[in-house]
Amino acid sequence: MINEEQGGDPSLAPVVEAGRNCWRIERAARAAAVVDAADYYHYVREAMLAARRRILIIGWDFDTRIALEPDGNGHGESLGHFFLRLARENPARQIDILKWSFGALKQFLRPRAAWMLLRWQMTRAIDFRFDSFHPAGCSHHQKIVVIDERFAVCGGIDISCARWDTTAHADDDPRRTLPDGKPYGPWHDVTMMLDGDAAQALADLGRDRWKHATRRDLPPAEDGHDHWPDDAEVDFRDVDIAVARTRAAWRDCAEVREIEALWLDMxxxxxxxxxxxxxxxxxxxxxxxxxxxxxxxxxxxxxxxxxxxxxxxxxxxxxxxxxxxxxxxxxxxxxxxxxxxxxxxxxxxxxxxxxxxxxxxxxxxxxxxxxxxxxxxxxxxxxxxxxxxxxxxxxxxxxxxxxxxxxxxxxxxxxxxxxxxxxxxxxxxxxxxxxxxxxxxxxxxxxxxxxxxxxxxxxxxxxxxxxxxxxxxxxxxxxxxxxxxxxxxxxxxxxxxxxxxxxxxxxxxxxx
Missing domain, CATH: 3.30.870.10 (Endonuclease Chain A)
Structure with a gap:
């Protein structure tokens, strides 16, 4: 019989190995799995409000029209207006957003989204870019948020439409609506929050991706204050976390297949x-x-x-x-x-x-x-x-x-x-x-x-x-x-x- 409390087997060797099936192994002071986007959007909003120097978002998709915390009718402060408010409150805090370039035209065919992107373009503290640094047919699929290079989120949840849901996955939840008011179905997702040196590794990865996509360096923007959301539980303390990647060969970047190697080893x-x-x-x-x-x-x-x-x-x-x-x-x-x-x-x-x-x-x-x-x-x-x-x-x-x-x-x-x-x-x-x-x-x-x-x-x-x-x-x-x-x-x-x-x-x- 399996005992859930028996802990690890000391005879087992680590599966993760930097340079073979992962990129780096770094220490996180705290880490927690976040289940479903309702909680994730709440926590990441708190972390963004606490940011002092930089909010870096690397994503497959991103939608300025969504509300991170919708009310009972699915309405609330849009992400676009939230970022404008952050820029007004602290103009020295940089908000850098990198989105996969596929579907970029759609952003400009939606009047609300196009108007918000124009307002962002006129706001010094916000820099929104499209990522085309990949071979034809490839997608930039990472979903990473880094706050001041010491708090980060990595997982499956994009900050985009049709993602918000609670763990109840209730039928006909009125908060589960698209920006045009149409309902969408239940959606299950998971991500991980972490801080410390592991977050710094994701910051390095994000800044590297930004440089390749924009041909511009992001200078370090580390700030040492505590970014962990006040109401977020901690699942793991002082743990070593491995970071594994996939990347197609393109221009001066070599192919990386760490995730496939890791899956086979697991x-x-x-x-x-x-x-x-x-x-x-x-x-x-x-x-x-x-x-x-x-x-x-x-x-x-x-x-x-x-x-x-x-x-x-x-x-x-x-x-x-x-x-x-x-x-x-x-x-x-x-x-x-x-x-x-x-x-x-x-x-x-x-x-x-x-x-x-x-x-x-x-x-x-x-x-x-x-x-x-x-x-x-x-x-x-x-x-x-x-x-x-x-x-x-x-x-x-x-x-x-x-x-x-x-x-x-x-x-x-x-x-x-x-x-x-x-x-x-x-x-x-x-x-x-x-x-x-x-x-x-x-x-x-x-x-x-x-x-x-x-x-x-x-x-x-x-x-x-x-x-x-x-x-x-x-x-x-x-x-x-x-x-x-x-x-x-x-x-x-x-x-x-x-x-x-x-x-x-x-x-x-x-x-x-």
């Missing part, structure tokens, strides 16, 4: 279970690594929580069919039924869109960031993840907090209390058995509420299979857009992954 290191929340599962190499573990005599459980369908028609064509093909292939290797994909739904039966990118291995490894489990995030798009590895000496006491986060996430999806989930898990020692026992029981334990559905792996149609099987919209590097079809595709990535892993993953001892 899958190989798992003894009992891997809990994953992710938007996609289309990486053939990652799927092959999972399948290789499923072929073992006593494999770990691997539980994945995902959206039922990708967001947008193109994403559905590229990602949903590939997920089905790979999940079916994993299923053939899964003799003991230890691999599951679930979809969260509301009490009213509406799908909750999962945008989080979280991985927890044996309650000893925690990874939160921007990278999806698709080819793009492994080698094409710019990504950034942060990792806590309990095998690092400073992190020996982190497993209970990692376990508490895993419990909190699954309890949220199943609409039971964390105590109920933890008690059932202590009885079964199995994530799958616990989820299956609690699915649909939220009403009996707490009243009508959310649950997890098993994903229906319906066979994709011929067009979807062709697009997905040939990775037409999900290449792993810039050259992938131009490779002939016979040199690309899911089957090839799968074979490459299996060949690489067969000799690498040894048989694990049976769990006790």
């Amino acid at each position: 899958i190989a290191a798992a003894r009992r279970f891997i809990y994953i929340e992710n938007q996609y599962l289309t990486s053939g190499r990652i799927a092959a690594a999972i399948a290789a573990r499923m072929e073992e005599d006593d494999p770990p459980e691997i539980v994945v929580v995902m959206p039922r369908s990708a967001d947008g028609w193109l994403e559905q064509k590229a990602m949903d069919a590939a997920r089905v093909l790979l999940a079916r292939a994993i299923g053939k290797a899964d003799r003991l039924n230890r691999f599951r994909i679930y979809v969260p739904v509301t009490g009213g039966g509406a799908d909750i869109y999962v945008h989080a990118k979280v991985a927890i291995v044996d309650d000893r490894l925690l990874k939160i960031g921007s990278a999806n489990l698709n080819n793009r995030s492994m080698g094409l798009d710019s990504e950034c993840d942060v990792i806590i590895d309990a095998a690092l000496p400073a992190n020996a006491d982190t497993p209970p907090a990692i376990a508490a986060l895993r419990t909190r996430l699954l309890a949220e999806h199943l609409d039971v209390s964390p105590e109920d989930f933890a008690a059932r898990f202590a009885e079964t020692g199995s994530l799958v058995d616990t989820i299956e026992a609690l699915r649909g029981q939220g009403e009996a334990l707490r009243g009508p509420g959310k649950t997890l559905d098993l994903l229906d792996l319906e066979k994709p149609g011929p067009l979807d299979q062709f697009i997905a099987g040939n990775e037409l919209l999900d290449p792993e590097d810039p050259d992938g857009f131009f490779e002939p079809l016979h040199k690309r595709g899911l089957r090839m990535r799968w074979r490459e992954g299996m060949a690489r892993l067969k000799g690498r993953i040894r048989r694990r001892p049976r769990r006790r």
Whole structure:
């Protein structure tokens, strides 16, 4: 039986290794996982109000029209006006914003957004830039905020529209509205706040990205006062945090594939279970690594929580069919039924869109960031993840907090209390058995509420299979857009992954 309070295994070696599967490992005085954007927007707003020298935002998307803290009708001070107020109150505090250039034209086709960008342009303290420093077809996908270089946030949440939601993911929440007043559906996401030297590492990463995108240096802007939000809890104290990246080769920048290497190492290191929340599962190499573990005599459980369908028609064509093909292939290797994909739904039966990118291995490894489990995030798009590895000496006491986060996430999806989930898990020692026992029981334990559905792996149609099987919209590097079809595709990535892993993953001892 698994004991959530037993802590780390001193016999385990660290998985993270600077220079191989991560960039740097730095100390954070405090760190905390923030679940869903309602809390994140509240905390980051507090940190921005406390900023003295610089607010640096690096993002895939950014929308000046949203309210960080909407009222009961979805209204409130817009982000654009909030930044203008910050600039008036402290003109010496610089606000630097770097957004991926794709869709830049849309900003100027929206009258409210265009007018706000013009006002920003006339405000010395605000510098808004578009990031085009990447190969064709690539996206800048990092989601980072740094305050005075000593407080930072890194994860999956963009400061943009259709992201705000609470952990209740209530049906028909009137605060969940687009800038034009139209409602949008429930949205689940996760990010991590941290401070200290780990925040300084993210500041260095952000300033480096700014220099490449704008050809202008951002001078250091460190300020030593405490930026941690007053009402934010602390999950981890004095922990070493690894930073892992993905970046395509472009001009004077070399390719970086740290996140892919880390995923393969995490899958190989798992003894009992891997809990994953992710938007996609289309990486053939990652799927092959999972399948290789499923072929073992006593494999770990691997539980994945995902959206039922990708967001947008193109994403559905590229990602949903590939997920089905790979999940079916994993299923053939899964003799003991230890691999599951679930979809969260509301009490009213509406799908909750999962945008989080979280991985927890044996309650000893925690990874939160921007990278999806698709080819793009492994080698094409710019990504950034942060990792806590309990095998690092400073992190020996982190497993209970990692376990508490895993419990909190699954309890949220199943609409039971964390105590109920933890008690059932202590009885079964199995994530799958616990989820299956609690699915649909939220009403009996707490009243009508959310649950997890098993994903229906319906066979994709011929067009979807062709697009997905040939990775037409999900290449792993810039050259992938131009490779002939016979040199690309899911089957090839799968074979490459299996060949690489067969000799690498040894048989694990049976769990006790």
